[in-house]
Amino acid sequence: MAGGKLTPRQKMVNLMYLVFIAMMALNMSKEVLSAFGLMNEKFESSNKDAQSNNEALYATLASKAGENAAQYGEAKKVADQVQKVSADFYAYIESLKVDITKEIEKVDGKLPYEAMDKGDKIDETWFSGDGYSKKGQEVVAAIDKYRTEMAALLAGNPKFVSVIRDVNAKFATADVKDREGVTKKFLDYHYKGFPAIASLTKLSAMQNDVETIEAAIYSAALGKAAEDAASYSNYAAIVVLDKNAYFQGEAVTGKVVLGRYDAKTVPTSVSVNGGSVSMENGQAVLKIGAGSIGEHEINGNFVFKESGKDITIPIKGQYVVVPQPKDATISADKMNSVYRGVDNPMTVSFAGVSANDVSATAPGAWKKSGDGKYNWNVTSVSGDKAKISVTAKLPGGKTATSVKEFNVRPIPAPVAELRGKINSGKGNKNDLLNSTIRVAFPDFVFDVKTQVTSFELSVPGSSTLVVQGDKFNGAAQALINKAKRGDVITINNVKCTLIGVPGYTVKGSAPFAWEVQ
Incomplete structure (x- = not known):
């Protein structure tokens, strides 16, 4: 279109071509602005779901800490601080979004994305000359505060190394080099001169990062507490x-x-x-x-x-x-305590006295199984103590009586078991969908037969779902199918009954974390 002598008709064609290009550029600009708006809507919707999921994870951790402070107490303390730091920073980002949009009139309850092509509000408020204004310094300081506080809370725990790395990467405020190799300040590079809708979307994305990191910490805290419970210490x-x-x-x-x-x-x-x-x-x-x-x-x-x-x-x-014989010797065959819901094998003897001359009685279901051998079922015994009374016929016709007190304990809480693994596992979604939920008692010496009645399913980005039975129903399968590679799906609070022991309630299980491959 340049150079040479053009006819009037060719000049008109060239002019029309330029106008056409300009119109295409204008339409593309509006489409990009609309795309940013739609992206912002998706971020905000995802953030609401993430908040609900984090509340459920935190509630699970708080419940576990209430049931077993020794195992989950420290994890709960970390979660309390993480929750506050995350909530404060999330609210601060929300205040920045309100500042950007408070003077923009909504249309039918929605922001006019195509009209948000200016960034004057941020440019005038966050920047002063070539540097930051007081407000810009405040924004950077808030991001730095969140990053350093979170890193300090998680420091020293190997379970959180990847989370700390993620926090430092996603909330870095160091200078940035653009594509032309020019070094720019953090806010200049990300916000200066950008359309308002683009800046709004970036802030919503930052809120999403906050929620994602919070969820990762809660999941790791639950896993770490369960891992510590199995430690030799x-x-x-x-x-x-x-x-x-x-x-x-x-x-x-x-x-x-x-x-x-x-x-x-x-x-x-x-x-x-x-x-x-x-x-x-x-x-x-x-x-x-x-x-x-x-x-x-x-x-x-x-x-x-x-x-x-x-x-x-x-x-x-x-x-x-x-x-000389003065007292009875009583010992549990498997453990020092006796447990509800099972038959506790007991050996009863009296030093220096034949087993035929020794008798024993106890509350609950007490049955003799051989010389000096008994099975004791304390399921119906109230309280946390029970006594065995032993009477022996001593040489010379005298009798001696001895009483021994035992601790009566409930069966310990089980752990969830999937595909032969406990605490955690990984694989594709089909592996999980076809799994049967079971429970195991890895630290319990008795052989306990159970039937799973229900469990809780948590998928990142979705609310916790209570599933009846021991398999994933249609709603659970639909929820699992939403998970993406790298997501951690949690099966928690698996409830079960003891086969052959009606009416006895077993505590809900510890969580099982499944990483989608």
């Missing part, structure tokens, strides 16, 4: 002697075991009363001299390796050396 050593009273000069025999033990639970070392002992099938075999008449203590340590560090579990116990 939370186990207790139990001294189980063959009998509790010994004659003077007799060898004290028995076992020192962990609350949960098997052949794979092998410590680095075990020491008892200053000497080392051998291990057999996950048990420390104990054999020491009984000593003089009176009480004696058993002290020592299990030492395990965990994450490259030595974890020491103290061994504490005691026994009594007596000159």
